[in-house]
Amino acid sequence: MARRSEHSQEQIKEMVLAAAETIVVEDGFNALTVRKIAMEIGYTVGSIYMVFANMSDLIIHLKARTLDELAEHLAACPADGDPGERLMKLADIYLDFAAKHFNRWRMIFDMQSEEVPPDWYQQKIEYMFDIVESLIRQLHAGTDAESERRAARALWSGVHGISILALTGHGQPSGIDSARASVSLLVSTFIRGWRVA
Numbered sequence: 084m085a086r087r088s089e090h091s092q093e094q095i096k097e098m099v100l101a102a103a104e105t106i107v108v109e110d111g112f113n114a115l116t117v118r119k120i121a122m123e124i125g126y127t128v129g130s131i132y133m134v135f136a137n138m139s140d141l142i143i144h145l146k147a148r149t150l151d152e153l154a155e156h157l158a159a160c161p162a163d164g165d166p167g168e169r170l171m172k173l174a175d176i177y178l179d180f181a182a183k184h185f186n187r188w189r190m191i192f193d194m195q196s197e198e199v200p201p202d203w204y205q206q207k208i209e210y211m212f213d214i215v216e217s218l219i220r221q222l223h224a225g226t227d228a229e230s231e232r233r234a235a236r237a238l239w240s241g242v243h244g245i246s247i248l249a250l251t252g253h254g255q256p257s258g259i260d261s262a263r264a265s266v267s268l269l270v271s272t273f274i275r276g277w278r279v280a
Contacts, residue, residue, distance in 0.1 A: 096134040098124045112190040149187045150207045166221035167274040181246045
């Protein structure tokens, strides 16, 4: 078993998050326990609670890692070209990420606590919506910021809903191809409607 002096608190924090991420990927979010993480990294439960206030704190940091990776994928969408095509591409990137990293992606939306997420975490979510809002703004000049905000959230709720239903097999034919066709229909219909609104 490793000794505390062998790693800094930042190193232990990274080890904890990496081990927790592996557990979620391999066994699902419900398999995640602090004891299991401690066994994976060779430290005591107490050592983990020296770098995280509690399990909720650990989980929010773990979810943040996934949000950051998802945001990187979305931000990599080409910045030039037709905003409608870029919006379609964003939806495709989102669906691909969900399919390839299903357990981590689904974990983001698993509400285990009644606690309000901290501001720094909420900013990560807002950043992703900002990407969508900027494209919606380009689709139809002259709309007000609140309408763009609402439209971005409505559209992405639909994209997310199709993704979760298709990838879990609930409510519609399962599989990535079925989901891709449904997402494409949703986004293209939204774009046509928004451009003439």
